[in-house]
Amino acid sequence: MNILNLFVVIPLAMLAALWLSRGIKQIRTVMVTGSTLLLALSVYLAADFIAQRNAGVTAAQLYTDSWCWYPQLNISYSIGVDGISVAMILLSSIIVFTGTFASWNVRPHTKDFFLWYVLLSLGVYGFFISTDMFAMFMFYETALIPMYLLIGVWGSGNKEYSAMKLTLMLMGGSAFLLMGILGIYYGSGATTMNIHEIAAKGNIPVELQYIFFPMTFVGFGVLGALFPFHTWSPDGHASAPTSVSMLHAGVLMKLGGYGCFRIAMYLMPQAANDLAWIFIILTTISVVYGALSAISQTDLKYINAYSSVSHCGLVLFALLMMTRTSCTGAILQMLSHGLMTALFFALIGMIYGRTHTRDIRQMQGLMKIMPFLAVGYVIAGLANLGLPGFSGFVAEMTIFVGSFMVDDTFHRTVTIIACTSIVITAVYILRVVGKILYGEPVNEEHKRLTDATWDERFTVICLIICVAGLGIAPLWVSDLINNGVSDIIATLKP
Amino acid sequence: MDFTILILILPLASFLILGLCGMKMSHKAAGITGTLSLATVATLSYVTAALYFGAGRTAEGTFETITPYNICWLPLGGTLSIDMGIMLDPISVMMLIVISTVSLMVHIYSMGYMKGERGFQRYYAFLSLFTFSMLGLVVATNIFQMYVFWELVGVSSYLLIGFYYTKPEAIAASKKAFIVTRFADLFFLIGILLYGYYTETFSFTPSETLLVAAGGVIPVALGLMFVGGAGKSAMFPLHIWLPDAMEGPTPVSALIHAATMVVAGVYLVARMFGLFIDYAPEVLHIIAYVGLFTALYAAVVACVQTDIKRVLAFSTISQIAFMMVALGVCTSSDPHSGGLGYMASMFHLFTHAMFKGLLFLGAGAIIHAVHSNEKSRMGGLRKYMPVTHITFLIACLAIAGIPPFSGFFSKDEILAACYSFSPMMGAFMSFIAALTAFYMFRLYYLIFWGKNHYEEQLALYKAGATDHEPHKPHEAPLTMTLPLVILAAISVVAGFIPFGHFVSSNGEAYTIHLDYTVATISIVLSVGSILLATIMYKSGESRLTTAINSRMGAFIQAAYHRFYMDEIWLFVTKKIIFNCISRPIAWFDRNVIDATMDLLATATQKLGNFVRPMQSGNIQSYCVWFLGGALIIILTLIFFA
């Protein structure tokens, strides 16, 4: 039995258990047990993976296994992880775990909420453990569609519109993606769907790469909030319930970056090298544009959504720089952004749950009313703007150093432009912190509000520990993802 | 020197303890925790210094650089990695002493000053965090570690300035401080990136061949790093955050915005001095001119400010600029020929930390007594606060450069260095030194002499003109006066430290000898300025003052408004960046890009309406479509396929 299968089996078992469970207690029990199991499993996986690497196992993929699924179409259910996937799985587990606590009091239809929630996480896990393009694509879409209901039913504000927009844009992206996948499959001679076998063959004609690389990249890029396909993000995040925002920004958006790297760039290195400049320009725009847009927003979630656009843009940006360091940075940034944004959205959700507004103009002096949440928010903000000691700094610095290693004017210039985002980030973060947390409370209604409950505290503390842990001791992540990144870079820059 | 790690760990530990469980502790316990840990750190620093300088020199006549710790924290690929460690060399040891001393003083002082404040524990936690970061910065083994702690220092400063988080000015000031320095840090970062790429290391001592090979890039990189330093050290035009930063508690101003953090930029340039001298002397001179202008600007502005902390703030800017100038005028690394400035700068840094810390703490005591920053609320305080008065006077004399106080010696070295660079530079600097003496004594007189505000108010109260009885100024408690006295003592004697023996540009021992011409000029100028200030301000508004005010009204107004630098910045940030860039982009995003996506949807819907008539409900038209469609396909196949 391959341990990776558990990442599919456990969510499936959770789905079944949820289906059968009655009453909020049972549902919570199922969720907590399941997500804790997943988290424990991920930690074990990461530890074991590092141990194996240290023991000198150098195979690109560990825990590999393959079952023939559709032999005539060369589709198989192949699994295997390298360090990047392990890191992503770990991230997902943390977010799923904390998200469970963040949605402790979801109403109504708690059971159905968690059903879709687990389905979503099933998709995410499946995506990260698969090495077969078909399976990846299947899990990818599986992860997308529950978003519609999660936002549409349990969301707030203009939720129907947002949910529809988000779903359609992401599905539009996956239409491109499917073209890309089919193109890769037939381009490589239609003998296998396994990405590693395709990569090993490396026989996709360059003309085809020129067609299908942009398609695949854009396909994943939509989910990675690539400019100008990012507009689902502000609306979607704004309307989504807390834990869904967390999961979405924390994990789902990472699927984009991961896919770009794992499929688009890895399998079509020639086109990736030749066409990178187009996407570098787009991602640079994403980075700066997202940050600048965030400055003048007034809705907390919009601010964070644009901030996500900026940060996720940085992920793609770093990947396209195609140096080992920058790609390591990109992975770190995925982890870091995942955790930070989850923390942010969790806090925003908690604040919103009390004040019933996310308009920064209507809140003031929350530090006095709910010190715990406010302090959490300040920490999240500082982490977001890249304070050393938190994950953001490590990731951004790695990215910038890595990007700077590409020695030509164009790359240098865009790197410097991208660097400016750290200043702009500081502007919008501090603006919000200053506006809503500091000062004297003005709203009489707000003065009666309470501070965080135990489940909320638990969520926040877990995430802060993760963010700080990654920021203080980043070395193990490097150990984890080193081989994985090197392999792909070796393909990209032979 | 393995124990040096404790110098970093203790403040961090105290930060964590106070930060995590501070709320459960009493004020007293928190204060004592912080102070004790700092006292230990200070002791350790002194021991370190004693051991380090006591160990004697190497064969080359320099103090050996010791690196007790250096671990790879984050490998960045290739030869690059971010290391974390401790490096001891003369300037870092010197800085350890400065920081731990001033910080300890501030810790003790704050126990009195912050007594009963809401968030007392938080205050001490932040102080510890700051101390930790600053210590980490100075012992950095490489430029990237420096950057890491540089950022942490910035954040601690942000948190401490915004300590009174309910005060709008404090919020604005903290934000401004952080963003301005962050903006400067951007250049620092780019400088580091360039430096790291071309030298293939982040350490301070890259290989010679790579440096030569990099050629013109190194000056650019160093220049960019200087911009970062200029941000932290409040060089014009990035100085705007510092005066506002005075919104923080006064001890914080003393620690961060006078003695330690603001000199980080100077320290940075000093750290990279070898590279500057060898590869970018022209950048060094640019630094000198920037410093000169800043010193002049800040001194002029300081002459007319009414808020005592602002006067001190501008004075700080001016004095830091002195240090920058001193570094900038160096032309070689030999202290005997053109390298004097380095030593002078570090010396001034040391003495300045002491007397400026003293000034701020004194100002704190005064503010504590009269509950205001404005000079108009003071006057005649010497009667009520004798200890503060005396220590403040000592500090003023020191900063004015009157022998035998410490400021005289360090400033004299700077002036000497300037004169040896160019007489013009020297002359300007002497003039600024004179201005310094003038505004400091203006401040001194306005606070301690002149009209007695309390008595006036008391008289008014007794006459029944005001309702509330004025608060009688009183001397500060012992926790506050003790640091004043200690710092005053240091300020008096620090000048006699054979500083050149410890720190010099090439590391070899250098004996300070006074340049009597320069010394005479500066003493004469200082004394003259003090006299002028005495005439003008000793007993309230003199005729001369009025005359000058009326003659130079416009200029004074402009200087009072700091030559409208804040307004210009505000214009750039608010009007241009916020209103002309961010807003339009946000608008563009919603109304152009998003609208395009929506348009696709709407267009599809419209198209849906457009095809609707096809389904008319009339079976005959259906069959027309049927046959027509078939015919079209036939024709297409026959003619086009």
Place this chain on the structure above:
Amino acid sequence: MNYSQFFAMLPEITLLAVFVTIFIFDLLATGRYRRIFHTLTILLMTAQIAICLKEVSTEQTLFGGMYYSNSMIAFMKSMLTFGALLVVLQAHRWLSTSHSYYKQGEFYVLLLSTLVGMYFMISARHFLLLFLGMELASLPLACLVAFDKYRHNSAEAGIKYILTSMFSSAIMLYGISFLYGTAGTLYFDDMATYITGSPMQTLAMVMFFAGLGFKISLVPFHLWTADSYQGAPTIVTAYLSVISKGAAVFTLFIILTKVFAPMTDEWQTMLYIVTVASITIANLFAIKQKNLKRFMAFSSISQAGYIMLAVISGTAQGMSAMVFYVMVYIVANLAIFGIIEALEKHYDNVELEHSHLNALYRSNPRLAFLMTLALFSLAGIPPFAGFFSKFFVFMSAFDAGFWVLVFIALINTVISLYYYLLIVKAMYITPNETPIPHIKCDSFTRISLGFCLMGIILLGICSFVYINIDRMAF
């Protein structure tokens, strides 16, 4: 003449036996015997499927090559019968209503006769047999469409269906006559050798295709679809939308690859046009559609377009993708129609609109859930079967080099997702003052919906279904 040939046509013969039994039962049974009529039919049909599945692997050519059967065709027949069985299962409530109860025998007989027609359609290797099969499959359907005698819409739908059907068969026959004129034979196998791609044959092919296009309801031969679907009784609509369509698609595939193999370029171009038009135009209509059954009609046109993606490749892979697609389409579509049928119980004689489904989830969570899964399956969302079938269809078209076509189809999936989600939105999100009360389905419908649910969930994940289909292709 060897009469044993008749008995070699096992599926047809057994189905005829069922047909005759039911016919006789309808004539003779009275009173309480009629109550078991429905159960009897179901049992008989199940038995028929079981018998045929046993003999699925035999390949045979009968009547001098007019009739051909192999495992794939036999499987297809069983699949159609199974679909019909699901429809019959769902029909229980409708057939128990007062105005249908006395003529339920007619319903079975008509339904089974169309099924026989379809059997002949897909087994035919001669145009005459094909024509007979088609007419047999479509004439009784007209009666079924007009089954609700006293409903205007049913009658109108019936007349529209029969007239369009006649018109289309006239055109198709006209086409066949020219094929005959140019080739001199009506056997598929022989005719292929005479196909040269002359303009006359092109004309003939397109006209012939129009006839099948009518059955599959491809644009521009689709305009009857929405009206008939809307007017017909829901059960009949369900039957129309899946079973008769499935048979026609299969037939089309056989004929295009067998008879018109020399004209592959021509018919691929033709299908290209038709596919793009079908998917796009149907989607545009569906977006705006508020009436549920009409909506499903447009959805089915669009789905037919997707099936054409498999047909256009003309390869074995295309064939298995097509059969699989039809199979998945049957379960998903029947699930939706089953639910619509169940809901109509509450809204007697009211045509269901989107708004009727508002907040369905509150009162009938299970139905809403199944409906959601079925819609997701239709939209091609994993892990439901529809995703797999769509993927395979795209793969086969892509394999044949129709990249742009696949791309257009993919973009259209986004539009289709939009309108499917509209229903999901209505059920889950839109509030409703007067929601449908909880509906208790009869056990027959439940069984049927249970099969559909299993199909939706398992068909894709359990790959042996597709693997076996693929083994049988060609």
Place this chain on the structure above:
Amino acid sequence: MIVPAEFYLILATILFFIGVFGFFTRRNLISLLVSTELMLNAVDINFAVFNAYSHPEQLEGFFFTMFGIGIAAAETAVAIAIIINVFRNVKSIHIKNLRNLKH
């Protein structure tokens, strides 16, 4: 004298398109039915002619004609039945009354 095949074919074509024309223009359901009959009959002629002139050695075309006539009759029967049904519901067999189902 042998009538050339073209004549028959032309006749059939004319007949077919008369049928089509009728189908498109008449407003009475019965007329529509008659028109389709015309079309079907045109097809029957076609089959017979092709058989007789091109492939006289076998009878496939004739058979097809026979079956065509039969099926046409069946279709007509069903159609008439439905028309009656329509008449019962609408009290008219005018096509303009059959536009309940549209858009």
